[in-house]
Amino acid sequence: MLVVFAPAPRRAAPDTREAAFHDRARRLSNVNHRLTVATTTLPLLTRQGADRPVWRVVGHGEDRRSLTALPKAR
Template sequence: MEIDHTMSYARLVAKLERYDAYRNAPPSGRGNAARAPRSHWQETYSGPSMERPFPLLLFVFAPAPRRAAPATREAAFCDRACRVGNVGYRFIVATTTLPLPTRHGADGPVWRVVGNSHGEERRALAALPKAR
């Protein structure tokens, strides 16, 4: 989860591109005869406790002095982030503004899926799509 109140859109999107590159890095060669080599991401974050092979990337936009309102920053970030190659396909990015989970809880219908064709629709955390 990323909580933003100071980062520029360019830096946030660059961070998202690094997550994409990290997710798609080739296997390190570690493995054994019983199991094929897995990428560093899989070695670090996959396992029985993880429901997803790649966790959600959650961005929370918080109020900040001398910055646009969180909803404005969220909309601008979503517009830029949907252009990152694997967003919405190989990994899921969801955003919200701090007042929403504060009011409805993080499990409530507060998350907007980046690249979602339904635009403004907000979903509960459990209802977010899984990466393919």
């Protein structure tokens, strides 16, 4: 699943919301995941493009990857 955080009125910046999402997801480490979730922000996606390393995989640190480098869903 790909999640894009976009600017929204009266909301934190997209990069702040993306970081908060990853922080919350880290607390779910004991759950048996069968879904790969990758996130990015709309500004980053717009500047770089979806084929560039803009995707950050939940549970895999801070590194960003391209679409082709994302892990396959189990």
